[in-house]
Structures are given as structure tokens and as C-alpha cells.
Amino acid sequence: MASEIAKDTLCVHTGTYHDQAQPGINSPIYTSSSFEYLDTDARTYPRYFNTPNQESVVKKLAALESGEDGIIFGSGMAAISTTLLALLKKEDHVLFQADLYGGTQRFITTDFPRFGIEYSFGDATNIEMFEEAIQFNTKLIYIETPSNPLLRLTDIEKIVALAKQYGVLTMIDNTFASPINQNPIPMGIDLVMHSGTKYLGGHSDLSCGAIIGSKGLVAQIKSTATHFGGNLNAQTCYLLERSLKTLALRVRQQTYNAQKLAEFMEKHPKVKKVHYPGLESHPQHDIAKRQMEGYGAMLAVELHGNADETRQFLRKLKIVTPAMSLGGVETSICEPATTSHAKISAEQRQNLGISDSLLRISVGIEATEDLIADFEQALP
Ligand SMILES: Cc1ncc(COP(=O)(O)O)c(C=O)c1O
Structure with a gap:
């Protein structure tokens, strides 16, 4: 239909x-x-x-x-x-x-x-x-x-x-x-x-x-x-x-920004891993190509460094807001271990691969270059 x-x-x-x-x-x-x-x-x-x-x-x-x-x-x-x-x-x-x-x-x-x-x-x-x-x-x-x-x-x-x-x-x-x-x-x-x-x-x-x-x-x-x-x-x-009424416009801009941000993060020496279906390095990129029209505006990253350094990075962000929830026009970032997945046990999180240093990013509609610049200045 x-x-x-x-x-x-x-x-x-x-x-x-x-x-x-x-x-x-x-x-x-x-x-x-x-x-x-x-x-x-x-x-x-x-x-x-x-x-x-x-x-x-x-x-x-x-x-x-x-x-x-x-x-x-x-x-x-x-x-x-x-x-x-x-x-x-x-x-x-x-x-x-x-x-x-x-x-x-x-x-x-x-x-x-x-x-x-x-x-x-x-x-x-x-x-x-x-x-x-x-x-x-x-x-x-x-x-x-x-x-x-x-x-x-x-x-x-x-x-x-x-x-x-x-x-x-x-x-x-x-x-x-x-x-x-x-x-x-x-x-x-x-x-x-x-x-x-x-x-x-x-x-x-x-x-x-x-x-x-x-x-x-x-x-x-x-x-x-x-x-x-x-x-x-x-x-x-x-x-x-x-x-x-603006869903298509918003999501396409968010998806575009997410792809660019994921590519930037993947190359950054302080970033250990980027999880984004639009990257060729994503283990299921082929499935994404088959079943998705766009790769989405959510990504997850793991940084090198300890929990304190991750918190410092979050505090240094100027445009991007550390906040719960996702999908808004503004870019936000959160630690799933203390937000979306806080109520499941530490053992369950570990089994699922959700480390305490994992960061989830919901990419908004801001200008791509401003977003990338914000991450660049905040990364240690
Ligand atoms: C993937 C997913 N499904 C369902 C929900 C639950 O939605 P709500 O918070 O609107 O009840 C959330 C909330 O974060 C979610 O991320």
C-alpha cells in the first residue's frame, strides 16, 4: 500500500x-x-x-x-x-x-x-x-x-x-x-x-x-x-x-549532519569508536543500505580517556546540550548508562555493550560546520 x-x-x-x-x-x-x-x-x-x-x-x-x-x-x-x-x-x-x-x-x-x-x-x-x-x-x-x-x-x-x-x-x-x-x-x-x-x-x-x-x-x-x-x-x-509538517525537512537535515559528524568523529584521534549505520565501518552497513532510506540522526561514540575526562568534554560543549531524550531540532548528548539505560542493571548494560563512557548523540538541524566546530573545541 x-x-x-x-x-x-x-x-x-x-x-x-x-x-x-x-x-x-x-x-x-x-x-x-x-x-x-x-x-x-x-x-x-x-x-x-x-x-x-x-x-x-x-x-x-x-x-x-x-x-x-x-x-x-x-x-x-x-x-x-x-x-x-x-x-x-x-x-x-x-x-x-x-x-x-x-x-x-x-x-x-x-x-x-x-x-x-x-x-x-x-x-x-x-x-x-x-x-x-x-x-x-x-x-x-x-x-x-x-x-x-x-x-x-x-x-x-x-x-x-x-x-x-x-x-x-x-x-x-x-x-x-x-x-x-x-x-x-x-x-x-x-x-x-x-x-x-x-x-x-x-x-x-x-x-x-x-x-x-x-x-x-x-x-x-x-x-x-x-x-x-x-x-x-x-x-x-x-x-x-x-x-x-516539517518532519521530512528536519529529519533530512539531521541525517545529513549526523553523517558529517560521524565521519569527523571517526577520524579524530581522541575518539575510540563511532557507532553510526551510515559509516562503512558499521558492521551492518549493508543492511542499513538495504532497509533504510537515510541512516538516521543518532550516533554513539566512545572516547579515549576516563569518566572524568568524558564529563569535562560534556561541560566544554557550547552549542550541544547534555540532555536526556532525543530527536529535537537541537543537538543533544547523553550518557546512556546514567539516562536512558540507568534503570537496567549494570550487568545487563555490560552484556549489551553499554559502557559507562558511551555517549549517545542526537543530531539537530544546526549548521553542520558549527556543530563540528563545537565538538572539535570540546574534545580533549
Ligand atoms: C527507542 C525508544 N522507544 C521508546 C521510548 C519511550 O518513549 P516515551 O518516553 O515517549 O514514552 C523511548 C524513549 O526514550 C525510546 O528512545
């Missing part, structure tokens, strides 16, 4: 709610939580995920991901937890790739056992080993590519083939790529999830999450979602809709 219309055009136009009475060019913000019902079959209500502002953003996101339908939530974690708990029941098993956002991992390991849902974490970079973790009761395979924070890739086509062979559903966290750089649904993935707090919002001023997939799956998830709540309010939907 790939769209014939370019993503840039979809970003600007798709989903806009045209008010016939006042034909403004933008969707109005419908602040009502109560809607009249006598002359309509519609039962419009924010927690039913069917208000005009919710539907406007969902239409745009579904078009950008080539999906049939979607749901917009108040956070990425609301999208993940609601979707998984809607589709799974006691004694079902889920196979997760091992490299996942820390919050997702915590949700699985702390909440799944309470619901009697079984799970395994597998190395999705090794598809044969990953396959061995599939069980008779596996209902879903969940991947995140590129992964947070090490930018490891999972071969989407191979995962889809595996899932089809065993008749299980597939879900992907597509946050790091954004719909501009990767569209898993045309590759055969069933459900695409985004933490919209990141690239979709893009200005570090809102929190939301999205799930996109077939009409049937979305209806099933929506039925549970109306019990869990977790809906997004009209004002934030509007802010998101406005942000999405």
Missing part, C-alpha cells in the same frame, strides 16, 4: 481537518471532551481515540508509514505497553531482540511476570540463534532498529520471513529511524511503533506515542486502549500535527 505521493507532501497535507464553516488552512483545535450524539452514530470521546485532532495526526502518520490505521497515545511507553497487553494473554511468549530502549526492557522484566506472559531476549543480529529462541507459544517478535543506544541493526526482511514461517506477529520500534528514514510495513512488519516525543514532535516540547498497522490489529488494540486510557489531548495533537 506504498503511497504514490512523496513523504514531504504527505507531511504537509495529509489528515488536515477542513472545517467547512470557517475554511482555515489548518485543522482547528477541538477542545471538547463532550460531543453531541442525537443526529449521528459517532460516539466521539477523547478516550475512544476518535476526536478530530487525534484522527488528523493518525491519518498523517499512517500515510507516512504506509499503514492502514493507527492510534495516538500520550507517550511512547503508553503505545508499547497498551499494544503488547492488548495482543497478549497469560502463557503467551514474546521474543524480543536484546538491544532495546531501557524503559521497554524494564516494562517487560517487571510487568510481564505479573500477567503470566513469557518472554525471551535474543540476539537479533544472529538470525539462526534468534530463531532457536522461538517457542511453541511465541505470539510476537519485537524488534528495535536502529537500536538505542548502540545503533545496532536488525535485518527486517529476515525477521519478517522468520515470523511468517512460524505464523507470529511482528512489531518494531521505529523511533530512531523516523518514518522518513525507514518504513517497515511495506517490508512486511505488522505493527510500527514510535515514541513521538522524539522526531515526530521534534522540538523537545511534547510527549506522545503512536502505533500504526492494519485496520484489524489497530481495532483490537484500540479496544484495550479505551480501558487503559493513555489518549493524547487536542492541544498536543495540534502541536504534533504542526510539527509533522
Whole structure:
């Protein structure tokens, strides 16, 4: 169901709610939580995920991901937890790739056992080993590519083939790529999830999450979602809709800057390692070339030197902000060990390869030369 219309055009136009009475060019913000019902079959209500502002953003996101339908939530974690708990029941098993956002991992390991849902974490970079973790009761395979924070890739086509062979559903966290750089649904993935707090919002001023997939799956998830709540309010939907109009522009500039910064860092004598799918040195660069339209705007680096020197480097940065979260127009940098992955154990971090000196960079839209100059002056 790939769209014939370019993503840039979809970003600007798709989903806009045209008010016939006042034909403004933008969707109005419908602040009502109560809607009249006598002359309509519609039962419009924010927690039913069917208000005009919710539907406007969902239409745009579904078009950008080539999906049939979607749901917009108040956070990425609301999208993940609601979707998984809607589709799974006691004694079902889920196979997760091992490299996942820390919050997702915590949700699985702390909440799944309470619901009697079984799970395994597998190395999705090794598809044969990953396959061995599939069980008779596996209902879903969940991947995140590129992964947070090490930018490891999972071969989407191979995962889809595996899932089809065993008749299980597939879900992907597509946050790091954004719909501009990767569209898993045309590759055969069933459900695409985004933490919209990141690239979709893009200005570090809102929190939301999205799930996109077939009409049937979305209806099933929506039925549970109306019990869990977790809906997004009209004002934030509007802010998101406005942000999405520039998604393609923003993400392309961010991706361009990330490539240039990664190339600069890779050559710098004080940098031990750069993790970026757009570099030929990335062990899965070939997979990136196959499944990504652009290599994304996230990279991770390891510097030579100790923890104190890394902290000094962070303090010397002038344009780049040491901050949590990612995907905004401003470049930010953080230490995953004390931020995104702080809540998983030190042992788990070590097993995943997340060292205390690892730095994750979310590249913004600043002028490329200013960004590189800032890193250059701060590196020891
Ligand atoms: C890859 C990824 N997925 C999901 C989430 C969770 O999203 P939210 O913070 O919007 O709940 C995050 C948050 O950092 C993330 O980085």
C-alpha cells in the first residue's frame, strides 16, 4: 500500500481537518471532551481515540508509514505497553531482540511476570540463534532498529520471513529511524511503533506515542486502549500535527549532519569508536543500505580517556546540550548508562555493550560546520 505521493507532501497535507464553516488552512483545535450524539452514530470521546485532532495526526502518520490505521497515545511507553497487553494473554511468549530502549526492557522484566506472559531476549543480529529462541507459544517478535543506544541493526526482511514461517506477529520500534528514514510495513512488519516525543514532535516540547498497522490489529488494540486510557489531548495533537509538517525537512537535515559528524568523529584521534549505520565501518552497513532510506540522526561514540575526562568534554560543549531524550531540532548528548539505560542493571548494560563512557548523540538541524566546530573545541 506504498503511497504514490512523496513523504514531504504527505507531511504537509495529509489528515488536515477542513472545517467547512470557517475554511482555515489548518485543522482547528477541538477542545471538547463532550460531543453531541442525537443526529449521528459517532460516539466521539477523547478516550475512544476518535476526536478530530487525534484522527488528523493518525491519518498523517499512517500515510507516512504506509499503514492502514493507527492510534495516538500520550507517550511512547503508553503505545508499547497498551499494544503488547492488548495482543497478549497469560502463557503467551514474546521474543524480543536484546538491544532495546531501557524503559521497554524494564516494562517487560517487571510487568510481564505479573500477567503470566513469557518472554525471551535474543540476539537479533544472529538470525539462526534468534530463531532457536522461538517457542511453541511465541505470539510476537519485537524488534528495535536502529537500536538505542548502540545503533545496532536488525535485518527486517529476515525477521519478517522468520515470523511468517512460524505464523507470529511482528512489531518494531521505529523511533530512531523516523518514518522518513525507514518504513517497515511495506517490508512486511505488522505493527510500527514510535515514541513521538522524539522526531515526530521534534522540538523537545511534547510527549506522545503512536502505533500504526492494519485496520484489524489497530481495532483490537484500540479496544484495550479505551480501558487503559493513555489518549493524547487536542492541544498536543495540534502541536504534533504542526510539527509533522516539517518532519521530512528536519529529519533530512539531521541525517545529513549526523553523517558529517560521524565521519569527523571517526577520524579524530581522541575518539575510540563511532557507532553510526551510515559509516562503512558499521558492521551492518549493508543492511542499513538495504532497509533504510537515510541512516538516521543518532550516533554513539566512545572516547579515549576516563569518566572524568568524558564529563569535562560534556561541560566544554557550547552549542550541544547534555540532555536526556532525543530527536529535537537541537543537538543533544547523553550518557546512556546514567539516562536512558540507568534503570537496567549494570550487568545487563555490560552484556549489551553499554559502557559507562558511551555517549549517545542526537543530531539537530544546526549548521553542520558549527556543530563540528563545537565538538572539535570540546574534545580533549
Ligand atoms: C527507542 C525508544 N522507544 C521508546 C521510548 C519511550 O518513549 P516515551 O518516553 O515517549 O514514552 C523511548 C524513549 O526514550 C525510546 O528512545
